[in-house]
Structures are given as C-alpha cells and as structure tokens.
Amino acid sequence: MEDFTTYTEVDASGVLTVTATKITAVNCDRDIDAYVYKDYGVDYFNGILVPFEIYLDSASDTSSLAGGPAFTVSAVGDHSDFGFWDIWVSADRIPAGGAPKIALRRGYLQVSDFYSNISLDTIYYCLLKREADSNTVTLEIYSDAYRKTLLDTLSVAGFGTSRKYRYAYGFVSSNNSTGPKDWDGFVQNMSIYRTNPAAAIYPSDVVSRPSSIRHIWRPGLAVMQVGLGDLGLDVDIAESAVRSELETAKETEQPATGIPAQFPVPEGGVPISSEMPPELQNIIDAQRRLARLAEIRRQLSGNLPPGERMRLEQELAEWMRR
Incomplete structure (x- = not known):
C-alpha cells in the first residue's frame, strides 16, 4: 500500500490532511493548487493495477471537482496542468444541480467517462487498470471492500500504446474555475501494482x-x-x-x-x-x-574476465532451460 507521507504535498491553502493511508480534503476549491504526488522516475509505470477508495462528502458544493489517483507522463501540478495522455480519477458534482459522479479522465478537458449513480457520504471501492502498452484505461467501481459487487466499468481510450508514466498522485485539485466550489472528501488505501496480470x-x-x-x-x-x-x-x-x-x-x-x-x-x-x-x-x-536472470544479464553487460563471463553465460543458459 502506498504511504502518502512519502509523497510531496503541495497545499498552500491548507485544505489537505495527509496520513500514511489517507488524504482528506476540506473546502478544496476549484481555484487553488492542492495535490500530493511522488516522482517514480521516467517511464516507471506502464501496465498498472491500482486498488483505492474514494469518498465524496455531502458538504461538497455543487460544481465541486477534485479527487485521485492520477498518473502523469511529465506534468507536476493540478489537473489543469495535465497533458493529453495523463490519467485522472475524480469525484464531482458537475454540473451544478447534477447527480454526483465518479469520472475517469484523460488529460485536461480531453475525454471522460462517468458513473453518475453514486451516493454522497459513501465509500466506493475502485480498481484503476491499464494493461501494458494498452491504448485504453479502465476504472471498475464496486460497492464493497472485497470488490465483488460491480456497479460500473468506465473506459477511456486514446492514451497511446507507447505511453509510460513517471508521476503518481494520491490527490489532485482541478484549479480550473472560480470559487466558491468547495470539495470535501477523501482518497484512501491506494496500492500501485506494476503488472500485467493473467x-x-x-x-x-x-x-x-x-x-x-x-x-x-x-x-x-x-x-x-x-x-x-x-x-x-x-x-x-x-x-x-x-x-x-x-x-x-x-x-x-x-x-x-x-x-x-x-x-x-x-x-x-x-x-x-x-x-x-x-x-x-x-x-x-x-x-x-526472474530475479536471478536479471542479475546475470546485468553482470554480463559489464566488463568481465573471460572465465567469469563464460561461467555466467553457462548459468544463464541453465536458468533459461528451467
């Protein structure tokens, strides 16, 4: 599980409370910067599986917009700074007077898919997925912690098969409108798996x-x-x-x-x-x-005495036959 206290918090307005497993926002308006992110290094994420939980409080104003998680190729900032291929999950009450919803979004104001039947003051259990080298990202939304009762599956395409991501976010504000449009809620219990599971x-x-x-x-x-x-x-x-x-x-x-x-x-x-x-x-x-194969290949990429190289090549061949 991700430890949010190891992430970088940007919150000049003081609307966020960050613990190891939970990021809570109170009065997070749509005209401020408030985000929590971590730099994992260039091209670190390809295929991902991200279980997390999100909650939209009934104290949130209509037209409020915020949430998480998110993944970006190179952008560090709020949602209005995101690039064309960046990934964001939000909870919102847009438009004013509309039904509250959870959304899967690509980039800033690019493409979105919504689940508009959520209840306020309710935890939703989600799985954000992208297969390695896939053009599509999906978000499964469940009503239970075991993720057995599926409410909806959101799907957005156009991310590009070669796209890889560097930054992971636990929470992101939108910062794309004027206030007051305060967002109250939290994101918690987020894990990130770099895998393409069978x-x-x-x-x-x-x-x-x-x-x-x-x-x-x-x-x-x-x-x-x-x-x-x-x-x-x-x-x-x-x-x-x-x-x-x-x-x-x-x-x-x-x-x-x-x-x-x-x-x-x-x-x-x-x-x-x-x-x-x-x-x-x-x-x-x-x-x-896999670990031993990776270590042998790493050693073979360097300068080795002929005898040591021969020994490692023989060991590599043995591991490959297993």
Whole structure:
C-alpha cells in the first residue's frame, strides 16, 4: 500500500490532511493548487493495477471537482496542468444541480467517462487498470471492500500504446474555475501494482471456492496478483498474508481438499504449517528465477574476465532451460 507521507504535498491553502493511508480534503476549491504526488522516475509505470477508495462528502458544493489517483507522463501540478495522455480519477458534482459522479479522465478537458449513480457520504471501492502498452484505461467501481459487487466499468481510450508514466498522485485539485466550489472528501488505501496480470484472486473468491491457497488469506488483504509481471510484489503480499495467519490463527477450517484442518500449535503459540501452499511456492520460484536472470544479464553487460563471463553465460543458459 502506498504511504502518502512519502509523497510531496503541495497545499498552500491548507485544505489537505495527509496520513500514511489517507488524504482528506476540506473546502478544496476549484481555484487553488492542492495535490500530493511522488516522482517514480521516467517511464516507471506502464501496465498498472491500482486498488483505492474514494469518498465524496455531502458538504461538497455543487460544481465541486477534485479527487485521485492520477498518473502523469511529465506534468507536476493540478489537473489543469495535465497533458493529453495523463490519467485522472475524480469525484464531482458537475454540473451544478447534477447527480454526483465518479469520472475517469484523460488529460485536461480531453475525454471522460462517468458513473453518475453514486451516493454522497459513501465509500466506493475502485480498481484503476491499464494493461501494458494498452491504448485504453479502465476504472471498475464496486460497492464493497472485497470488490465483488460491480456497479460500473468506465473506459477511456486514446492514451497511446507507447505511453509510460513517471508521476503518481494520491490527490489532485482541478484549479480550473472560480470559487466558491468547495470539495470535501477523501482518497484512501491506494496500492500501485506494476503488472500485467493473467488473473486477480480476491479474498472473497478464496472463501467461496475450495482452494489450497485459502489458508494464506486474511480479511483485510485487498488484492493479490497471480501471474507474470512484478512478481516480487506478489510474493511480498502472499508472504505477508502467511505471516499474519501463522501469527494469529490457532486453527483454520479448510474445505475438503486434503489440506489439514488444523495446524499444531507449539508451546510458543505460533502455529506451524508443514507444507508451503503450491500456489505460493510457484510464485516464489518464478520470482527467484526472474530475479536471478536479471542479475546475470546485468553482470554480463559489464566488463568481465573471460572465465567469469563464460561461467555466467553457462548459468544463464541453465536458468533459461528451467
């Protein structure tokens, strides 16, 4: 999960409150700069999966506009500074008197798609997605934390297949109108996964269908990616879930899949699992393989003695055959 306290906050008007997991805005008008961003480096983001939550307070004025997250190629600023291919998710009450909505936007005043059936004072659980090298970005909007009840899927094209992004934002003001059009609400619990997943497994899926991966989940876990891509993230998530379960669970009921229903609890009170779940082991093995291949290629790109280069080339060939 992103730690917003490591981001840069621009808020001369003092309308934002930033904690590790939440950015709250009060009286964020449409004529001020207020944004929270982080520089990840040139071309850092290509394929992305971003779970987050957004909330629009009923105290927001009509015609108010703000929100997050956002991703930009090179722009640092509010929404009015965004370029043609930049990505922004907002919540707003535009036009005045219109229904409140969540929007997926490309660039500044370029193309948008809206979900206009949201309720004020309600948390919405979202998944912002872009497949690697895709021209299209989508936003899935759910009513529940497990992201099982899909309300709508927004889709905007025209981002360009070669586009990559440098800056990530947790919150962005619009700064494209005159006040008073104060926005109240928050963005929270945002994670960023650089991956092009083959599948996403959610905690509720694991509960509802028999699977040997079941006992590594805990209810607070938002999402786990299974597939190729940034597998290090997958391993971190899975290992964190396993550690949490082993530290807190005394026994775990399992479906009829041949997995023991109970873990023996030694004197120290920490349950023991006698076998690594095969799904987790596959992820770890694949991550180790990719990491070693990357390290070997990095070393081969430098100046090496002939004997060392030959040894690394042989090792590379062995890893490639696995």
